[in-house]
Amino acid sequence: MDSDAVAEIQMSSARIPSEAALNESYRPGYTRLCPVDVPRLVDVARAALRLDPSTIPTGLRILAAVVFNKVFFMQFGSIAVIARVPFNTPAAHDPVRLRSQIATLDFLSIHKPTVPVPKVLAASPDSQSPPCAPYVIAEFCKGTPLTIQEWYRDMSAASRDRAIDLLADMWVKITAPLPFKAIGSIIRRTVDPHSAMSRMGGAAESPAFHIMPMIPQFPKKWTELVDPSAETRAGPRSIAEHWAARMKEQRDDIVATFPDEDHSVLVCDNVGSKHTLGKLWQCVxxxxxxxxxxxxxxxxxxxxxxxxxxxxxxCWRNILFSPDRARIEGVIDWDDAIVVPRDLAALYPEELTHHTRGWRVDPPDVFAIPPGTLYEDEGLWETAIEETKQRRMFRKAVGRRDPQLAELYTDRRARLRRRVDILLRDGWYAWLSRNDWVLGQGLEEARALAS
Structure with a gap:
């Protein structure tokens, strides 16, 4: 059954299909459940839109199902909303993580109105809520992402250049300086926003929001739940404090994993290569x-x-463009958004760093195909050369709008800090896999910059 057939069912009957039935129309044989009571989810959406309880959806389907969330599309005549429901895994159901995601969207809609994000209409991080699962119901953004084929083959050079300019303009808006003084994740204040304490802090931070310690990004199924007390604590006010905590976490994890301290023990990195424990402590x-x-x-x-x-x-996933690709209609998937020192935010869209060798966050520029390259590898090098040109175009577009941010892309100090931050985020497995840089080039460059 396709999505159009599901829509016809909704227009002819008040019976709302189950999640399992929607799964089959989304993708034959797809069985993964949240689980969620779909009729009750529709009731919540109706109430959020202030529609009559008898209003029947004219469209109901699964829009997407990714690693941690399923996205339901609901249409009531000319009005459409989406409902994000997490799968039943600890990290996806973490109430602190969900509250931070909701707070981030609320903060953006209030304090960055030129960034088109879906407005949250109703939300609950509690699995005991009426639909029997946590949910976020938000406005539906009508735009669509670019496809990989469109980016590489179908778009004219002029259209792609225009898209790069739009991406740069939006990134400048997203990363514009914030009033926050701490590093971490956005959460709503738990104190009375009208209290004297909140008013005093309002000069430096939003009265309704504050920065809690950073919630670990890109969680895995086994990621531990965030301690609820973290919501009431302030995030670190310096990168030194933030990085020191990360270093301690990694040291503690190594000691707990290898309590015998036998430096000859073999340790695997994050790509499966083996090293000794002694090499790991060198990296530490x-x-x-x-x-x-x-x-x-x-x-x-x-x-x-x-x-x-x-x-x-x-823009292959989370940037939604208008049909003519002349505007950005929406920026979605803010799950892992964080507040950091601004030099760490001087990053590129993924499409401009896709074919790189080495650091994805700060890829080396490529201007020519190296001598002796095999014929079958020349295509990748040609793409890397093209992406080098696109990154330069992106930086120039950023520079026309925000010279300070543009300079951070090529500042060697900022580049080193971004690499250190990535390694601290990814943990000691990544230190081993990049041990040539950690023990050699990176350390040499750091010492040279310090001197």
Whole structure:
């Protein structure tokens, strides 16, 4: 049964299909459940839109099902909404994580109105809510992402250049300096927003929101739940404090994983290569030195600024364009958005770093195909050369709107800090897989910059 058939059922009958029935219309044989009571989810959407309880949906289907969430599309005549419901895994159901996601969207709609995000209409991080699962019901953004084929083959050079300009303009809006003074995740204040304490803090932060310690990004199925007390705590006010906590977490994890301290024990990195425990502790010492140096290399030390960073800025997935590709209609998937020092937010859309060798966050520029390259590999190098040109175009477009942000893309100090931050986020497995950089090139560059 296709989605049009489901829509016809809704127009002819008041009976709402189950999640299992919607699964079959979404993709034959697809069986994964949230589980959610779909009729009650429709009731919540109707109430949020202030529609008569007898209003029958004219369309109801699953729009997408990704790693942690299923997205339901509901239409009532000319009005459409989406409902994001997490799958039944601990990280996806984490109430603190869900409250932060909701707060981030609310913050954006209030304080960054030029960034087109779906407005939250109703939400509950509680699995005991009426639909029997946590949910976020939000406005439906009508735009569509670009496809990979469209980007590489179908778009004219002029259309692609225009898209890059639009992406740069939106990134400048997203990463514009914020009034927050801490590093971490956005959450709503639990104190009375009209209290004296809140009014005093309002000069530096929004009275309705504050920054809690950073919720771990890109969770896995086994990611532990966030301690609820974190919501009431303030995030670290310096990158030194934030990175020190990350280093301690990694040291503690290594000690807990290898309690015998036998340096000859073999350890696997995140790509399956094997190293000795002794090599790992070498990486730990090098990372500590890298972190200490990177703290001292803040390019904005004279004028500190924080920025909100979208963690997955990709027009193949999360940037929705108008049909003529002349406008960005929506920016979605803010699950892992964080507030960080602004130099860490000088990043590129994924499409401009797709074919890179080495660091995805700060890819090396490629201007020519290396001598001796095999014929079958030349295509990848040609794409890397094209992406180098596109990144330069992106930086120029950023520079026309925000010269300070543009400079952070090529500042060697900022680049080192971004790499250290990525390694600290990814943990000691990544230190081992990049041990050549950690123990060699990275450490040499850090020492040279420090001197």
């Amino acid at each position: 010492r090098a990372m500590q030195e890298l972190t200490d140096i990177a703290v001292s290399l803040d390019p904005l030390a004279h004028a500190p600024a924080m920025a909100l960073m979208h963690a997955d800025y990709s």
